[in-house]
Amino acid sequence: MSRSDVLVDADWVEAHIDDPKVVIVEVDEDTSAYDKNHIRNAVRIDWKTDLQDPVRRDFVDQAGFEKLLSEKGISNDDTVVLYGGNNNWFASYAYWYFKLYGHQDVKLLDGGRKKWELDARELVSEVPTRAKTEYKAKEQDKSIRAFRDDVVEAIGKLNLVDVRSPDEFSGKLLAPAHLPQEQSQRPGHVPTASNIPWSKSANDDGTFKSDEELKELYQEAGVDLSKDTIAYCRIGERSAHTWFVLHELLGQENVKNYDGSWTEYGSLVGVPIELGDGKSA
Incomplete structure (x- = not known):
């Protein structure tokens, strides 16, 4: 492609x-x-x-x-x-x-x-x-959609890409700063996830960066592009943008968007969560 x-x-x-x-x-x-x-x-x-x-x-x-x-x-x-x-x-x-x-x-x-x-x-x-x-x-097409059990199973095994802002990833915020801070019960991120904000894939004029720049962005964050990947955000919309980058532009075959994202995962009982300092919540 x-x-x-x-x-x-x-x-x-x-x-x-x-x-x-x-x-x-x-x-x-x-x-x-x-x-x-x-x-x-x-x-x-x-x-x-x-x-x-x-x-x-x-x-x-x-x-x-x-x-x-x-x-x-x-x-x-x-x-x-x-x-x-x-x-x-x-x-x-x-x-x-x-x-x-x-x-x-x-x-x-x-x-x-x-x-x-x-x-x-x-x-x-x-x-x-x-x-x-x-x-x-x-x-x-279930091959491009992830569910909560898929995410839990992927911890420490597959690429998990949290595309939210660093403040959301660390647990300082529950949602983007311009939105109400609500919906999920707990802040933080899925353990072993890499934080690569979705907007880093775009140039100042809104166009996508080159394939070379995009590969460098993910590889520098520790994402192994040969592995299967699950992307998530708060409600699945920002992670759909990252899914597009990885699956459609870079041609990574097994990429799924977790549309339940943090509003679901952050409200689940008993699942592992990490805060920015690595402390389990």
């Missing part, structure tokens, strides 16, 4: 912006960003209301994903290009969903909204209309 299989640049998007078989999708942490302006012909997926189960702590099921994409006018054979703010934070999260449910041709706009705006490219407020489709999702 090459970068061109999973990434497109802004020139490519502009050249294909009116192609009916290319669907541009914006996914942002700030779910109101799309309402202000967006790339022409882009549709929106709301990570809170569209990608989460409305009742259970889980994400949308197969039938729900089919309904969502059908309503957005996305067909199984469409090329889907995802983008968003903050280094494609939540766009990468959505990318992982698309792969989980078997969509073949999905890519990220390298640099996302940030690079697009830095280049002063066109943004509009008009919302496009796409005809409804009959999208058919596949069964979940």
Whole structure:
């Protein structure tokens, strides 16, 4: 797999912006960003209301994903290009969903909204209309999703990559500093995990660093790229970005995203936890 299989640049998007078989999708942490302006012909997926189960702590099921994409006018054979703010934070999260449910041709706009705006490219407020489709999702690809038992079993054996901030990793914070400090019962990290904040894989303009720079980033942190890897964060969205880097850009075969992440693990009874100084909690 090459970068061109999973990434497109802004020139490519502009050249294909009116192609009916290319669907541009914006996914942002700030779910109101799309309402202000967006790339022409882009549709929106709301990570809170569209990608989460409305009742259970889980994400949308197969039938729900089919309904969502059908309503957005996305067909199984469409090329889907995802983008968003903050280094494609939540766009990468959505990318992982698309792969989980078997969509073949999905890519990220390298640099996302940030690079697009830095280049002063066109943004509009008009919302496009796409005809409804009959999208058919596949069964979940469990090879890219980790569960809590997988994480416990991986301690001391596989690569565990904690992609949160150093303060979250050490136990000083439960969540990113700009969010409420809630949800998990205990702070800290999974023992033997390496702390490699997800945003270190991006350049200042939001584009991904080179393969050589990315390999160096992980190897210097002690990650053996020949080993199986589980990435986690707080709710699975930042670790989806790291999953994209390791699996899609660097071609590491066995990489899983633990979407339960710290909000689940940090509330489990009896599992091992470490704080920043290595003291068990």
